[in-house]
Amino acid sequence: MDDLLATLKAAAETTRLRLLALCAHGELTVSELTQILGQSQPRVSRHLKLLCDACLLDRFREGTFAFYRLAEKGPSAELARVLVDAIPGDDPTLALDLERLEAIKRARSEAASSYFRENAGRWHEIRSLHVPEREVEEALVRLLPDGDLGDLLDVGTGTGRMLEVLGPRARRAVGVDQSREMLAIARANLEAAGLRHCHVRQADMYQLPFPSGSFDAAVIHQVLHFAEDPADVLGEAARVLRPGGRLLVVDFAPHGLEALRSEHAHRRLGFADGEITLWCRQAGLDCRDVVHLPGDPLTVSIWPATRLAGRAASPSVLSSTGATP
Known part of the structure; x- marks a missing residue:
């Protein structure tokens, strides 16, 4: 029961609940989350650490970047999904967060497409x-x-x-x-x-x-x-x-x-x-x-x-x- 209460306490804050909702929609870096939330990076990092310590989020490194996403396994993973699903779909704050998230995803996609266009010849040449x-x-x-x-x-x-x-x-x-x-x-x-x-x-x-x-x-x-x-x-x-x-x-x-x-x-x-x-x-x-x-x-x-x-x-x-x- 103590562990459950500690986990619920970790999520019981507006910014942290917003972070859970965002990380349920994909893998995001601290800088991307900072851009969406409009808060300082140190503050967002502190919230992320609390959520990771509570096993509500997973963190993994990729070179110099760290990505965060909703926990997949462990005792708190199911609770994390329940909490995200409980957020009202018409919440205006969440709607704005998701709108900014989509803008970031579009930028990612455009950058990836540009890279692929520049290098696609190598793949097509071999596939032929x-x-x-x-x-x-x-x-x-x-x-x-x-x-x-x-x-x-x-x-x-x-x-x-x-x-x-x-x-x-x-x-x-x-x-x-x-x-x-x-x-x-x-x-x-x-x-x-x-x-x-x-x-x-x-x-x-x-x-x-x-x-x-x-x-x-x-x-x-x-x-x-x-x-x-x-x-x-x-x-x-x-x-x-x-x-x-x-x-x-x-x-x-x-x-x-x-x-x-x-x-x-x-x-x-x-x-x-x-x-x-x-x-x-x-x-x-x-x-x-x-x-x-x-x-x-x-x-x-x-x-x-x-x-x-x-x-x-x-x-x-x-x-x-x-x-x-």
Whole structure:
């Protein structure tokens, strides 16, 4: 009862209740919340700290930025949603806050679109070399179990496309990427799609910021060819999968297009089935029934794998991550 009263006390202030309502609509920084509320940054930061201490908000860092959103898990998460839902929809203060929030989201979207326009040629140039993305996406959907996917992870999410495709079937979906610019695009895309249960984080694919056994499914889509140590990426993805969890790896079959290495920073010119299967086995994954989608000149391969119960990744796979299986 004392904990409940302390949590209610943390929310029982006008500014803090406004912050809860705003953070229920997306991930926001201190500067964005300050802009919406029209209050000083130190004051807003103090309110945010109280809400985080009460486990009503989640805080996570992304480079030099800190983002806040309504708590997803824990004893206060459900209470946070109840409090937000209890705010009258016609409250004039909330209406103005949400109007300012929409202006910030539009600015985000415009900045993301501008970045994508400036760099889109790189993606279109590569996509023209292989089968249409829709064909790849349809194959991915067929390879995953029917119904609810549970908790989904997208490693190297980029613009968040895999979250858009698979997110509607997931209970919770998280995409990770090192590029802050790509994450800005992904956030705008997810907001436009209305996928509030899908989030993105800046993270290292060699050291995923999740406990072992956190996800039911994972996707590594067109990422391994950029990796210095592809086996370690697979090992880390396997670590965060639950027993029986499903991993889908999408990349190119071996090819000889050196321009992709010199002009598009590809570290590897495709992968043979045998090496992916070996790395999966070392990571405690059972890989079988590989799918090949021939293109001209690139063939896209999809390697489905399942996390075996009671199997840990070998030390060689996890050597560069420092992860514990």
